[in-house]
Each structure stands twice: as structure tokens, then as C-alpha cells.
Amino acid sequence: MSPQMLPQTEMLRDEAEGLDLRPDPDILVRLLDAQKAALNGLDNCIEDLSSGAAILAETIRNNGRIYYVAAGSSGLMGLADGAELPGTYGLSPESIAICMAGGVPTSAEMPGHTEDDAETAKVATAKIKPGDSVIAISASGSTPYPVGFVQHARAAGARIICIANNKDALLFEHADCAIFLDTPPEMIAGSTRMGAATAQKVALNMMSTLMGIRLGHVHDGMMVNVIADNRKLRQRAEGIVQNITGASDRAASEALDQASGNLKQAVLLAAGATDLTQAKQLLDSAGGHLRPALAQI
Structure with a gap:
């Protein structure tokens, strides 16, 4: 694929040229600057995050369930946010579900092929009902597992919140609330566990915290x-x-x-x-x- 055709999350970053030849402190400064720049991607999605938080609050008020759905690094960001909500805001643990491609890892092994398993995603939607909501997260916005999940979840009557770091994300076609995180290309091209995931984590934290506030917690x-x-x-x-x-x-x-x-x-x-x-x-x-x-x- 030509550079012009690459999604933003796969592009090479100009500042990365000669990165491996630089002194360690210089490399670290550039990595830190890239993380800070990624957070600027949240500037234009405040209204969308507010809309997402309203959906989540309504879900909890009506005894629905919130599903965090993703693969790889995005799944870990979802896990980090969702697993803390029962303890922080007194929510029932049953009100939060973590659906991660390949399952939540219990070791450092996190196979990449599971993100392509749309059939497993379909199975994971079996208990979804109207009144539930889904937060689907994907840096590329085209990962088969979350895309397949939201297709079936929407058909089951769930509200869909989608978070992606590419503007033309396939995921957004299925969203009630689309949150585009306009993060620049990574210093390590395609390593979306870095800037893209940082922006995802902050977006999730902001949205779930606003939900907690609106619930009176x-x-x-x-x-x-x-x-x-x-x-x-x-x-x-x-x-x-x-x-x-x-x-x-x-x-x-x-x-x-x-x-x-x-x-x-x-x-x-x-x-x-x-x-x-x-x-x-x-x-x-x-x-x-x-x-x-x-x-x-």
C-alpha cells in the first residue's frame, strides 16, 4: 500500500527519521512529545464524549449493562477503565462486561490473530438486550472483532459508542455516538499502544467519570x-x-x-x-x- 493510502495510524512520522541514531534522552523527549500531541486529539470530541457519557448513565439508571469491546491494546484500555467502575462508583460488577478478542490475557501472551475472529464476536453478543450499551474501541476503526460485535449488538437493540483514531473508520458506520480521536502518526509507525492508546484511555476515563458524576456518585x-x-x-x-x-x-x-x-x-x-x-x-x-x-x- 502506498504511503498516501495508509490510514493515519499506520503512517510514518516525520520526526521519527533517524530516531534510532539519537541519544537516549533525545529519543525519550521525542516519545514524550508524541504522547502529549496525541492528547490534542481529544480537543474536538468533547461534545461526543458528553453524548457517550449520557448513553452510559442512562444504561446504568435503567439497569442495563455496559460492554467494553476491543482487541489488543485498545482492549487493555477498555479493561483498565471498565474494571475500576464498580469499586469507584459502587456499580454492580454485573453491569460491566469486558469483551476482548481472545479473552482478557492472564500472561504476556496476547495473540494478534484473535482480532480477526468476527465469529467469536457474534457469540459474545448472545446476552445483549435492548437498554444495554457498547463501547467499541479500535485504533484503526476496522478491526473485525469490534466491528462484528457492534453489528450484532445493534441488531439486538443496544446503543453503540465507537472510539477510533482514523477519521473514516468502518466502526463509525454502526455508531449512535462516534468519537474520533485525531491522534498523529506514532513515533513507531503502527504501534498504537503508544499515542493512540493514550488518547483512548483518557477519552474512556473522561467519559466514564462524567457518567459517574451524572449518576450522582x-x-x-x-x-x-x-x-x-x-x-x-x-x-x-x-x-x-x-x-x-x-x-x-x-x-x-x-x-x-x-x-x-x-x-x-x-x-x-x-x-x-x-x-x-x-x-x-x-x-x-x-x-x-x-x-x-x-x-x-
């Missing part, structure tokens, strides 16, 4: 629906109760115990709710959002 930059299942997170939860209510260390700890670790309920108890029943009622009336629930006390 963030209050003044604090994760108020976190699952405090280790010592560090228990201390963070106690600190959040104190920051919001001004409660003492002891009162914050007692409120968390009384709420069985439910942070929003603990905040309301420490803020003056008469008992756990009232705290739950206040949250229910506020749609799970802490700020309007606090305003009722």
Missing part, C-alpha cells in the same frame, strides 16, 4: 459511592463524611458503621438524618444524588 470532586473494602478506602470514606458534614473522626466512623459502609447514607446520618430509614428516604427522593438529599435536612 461524585460530590465536590469526592467519590461518594465508593466501595470502601480496604483500609485505605475506609479512611477515604471517613474523610469524605468529615469533609462534607464537619463530623468528628468518631462520628464519621460510627455513621459508616450504622450505614453498613454506604457512604451517601453515612453522610446524611452525620449531617443530621434521624435514622437510616430517613437517610434512605432522602436519597430515594433525590434520585440517589447526595446534594439535593442534604438540602432536605
